[in-house]
Amino acid sequence: MSAMPFEDFETAYETLAMAIDSAGAEREALFLTRLALLLGHELGDIVAFRKAIQTALDGLE
């Protein structure tokens, strides 16, 4: 998987933060789930998708 240039990644970070706010507290879970399904579909790689999910789960406290 190719990583983004840092500047693009920073933009992704900012865009996501603003989108979570714009979804609102009540809809943030739905928004993030939709986003994950869309990105998973775009990614087109179930192994990479599973790995990303595992990595995201691992860091949770």
Added chain:
Amino acid sequence: MRPAGKGPLESLYFDYPRFAARRVPELDGGTARHPVLIAGAGPIGMTAALVLARYGIRCVLIDRKDTFNDGSRAICIARPSMHILERIGAVAPFVEKALGWRFGRSYYRGEQIFRLEMPQPPGEKYLPMYNLQQQYIEKFLHDAVAANQLIDMRWQSELSGLERHVDGVTARISSPEGNYYLDALYLLAADGARSPIRSMLGLRLKGDNYEGRYVIADIRMDHDFPTERRAFFEPSGNPGGTVLIHKQPDDIWRVDYQLREGESEAEALREENIRARVSAILVDIGHTKSWELEWWSIYSANTLCLDDYRHDRVFFIGDAAHIVPIFGVRGLNNGLADAENIGWKLALVLHGEADDRLLDSYSPERRGATLDVFANATKSTRFMTPPTRGWRLAREAALSLSLKHAFPRGLANPRQMQPYTYSDSVLTPYAGRDAGFAGGPVCGSVAPNAKLIDGTHLLDHAGTGTTAILFCGAQPAAEQAALREQLGRIDKRFVAIVIGSENSISGAKTIADQDGEIARIFAAEPGTIYLLRPDLHIAGRWKAAIPSEILKTAEICLGGETP
């Protein structure tokens, strides 16, 4: 349940007959040993009796009730089941009364997100699905049972005790005419989801129960919509719960709706609540005229089955062996396949045409089918009744994306019943030969059909034993004729269907395939052979005949030892 003031069998459209108990020979000292006793005269038990009768085998069929099951219950009959009904000579009233269909629609918040379209290859004789109330299914089967002299039907007769012996069973039967013992070589337990025979043998179903509960209600209304399956996710008429709507004959409609989490079952089942909920759902689909309430019940999904469907001389069939979720209409349809599977095997063993060993294949084949159903039905059930917050959230995300995007829409596919492929069965010993084909039906699958020039269908010409479909050129090879002869010596019921051009061969049914359609369906070349089992599943296929393997397969289909 039925509306207040109505008896349990007081239907808007169906008159339940009442069947009397008969005085049977056993009550007057008769001690005949019957080949087969079938406990339970629901659709599965009656079908098993008719399959045995097709092969000339007598049976005693008992049921503790005095009439059919109440309520419409299982209403979807799949194409393979229509073929089973045809083979037992009962399909005509089904074709006449049932509503055939192949389309469906799924909606999310009132907008259509998925169009279900079940394939209808041009050679097929029946549509993928038919809707018919279970009372009619039972009535039509019973009409065939009553007209068949080989079936000794005994209503109001309950199996109240069971002794198993090395060579058969002794059942204690209680009826208003008196109690008696009945000896049989084999017992088919078709006594339903709460099977008393299962308890008598100390057996338990194993598996999972699912949380979501659905009310199923039948109503009568004058409503103009084609026979399609409609599924409504997050409808305004039933907030927080999914709704399914199916059309049935006699202006009866099935409305299934999911109860909200934490909703009281007792409250939900009260008549006024049923009426209020159904009314709201009907408004949602644009029906504001009057309607009548016929019957209702409640349902939650289970995937439960026995570890083994055979216990010596007792075979479990239908709901007695397995309970599957309704989503995908597999309960009735798989039960019918159980009945046919054990029926032909038992008949050939009882006739001495097949070795006893053949019966060992019943449980692996049909339990395999159940586990396959569980895999599919579990997916449908999780979608129809998401069990946790994670599943609910994922479904809502997928459904809401479906409004504007195509990629998640397939998740709303109800995965309707498909016949099981016996590719791993001992009766399919050379499944590896599939590798020689570029397409066509695989080993173990149900044979596809083809329409012939004379208006008949290919499978109409199959026999009651093994059937070979042989593809040849203008001249049949001498080896092919020799092979047919050898197959006829292994199986006296053997039938050969030769597919060729005009004036082929003598001594076998020859079917012309001028435009090559049949060869295309079977991905066949001249010299290709398919061997079908009596239930018209493919026992084996060879791109070019390998006589030793073909003969071995035919032997195994009659209980011969596996290679």
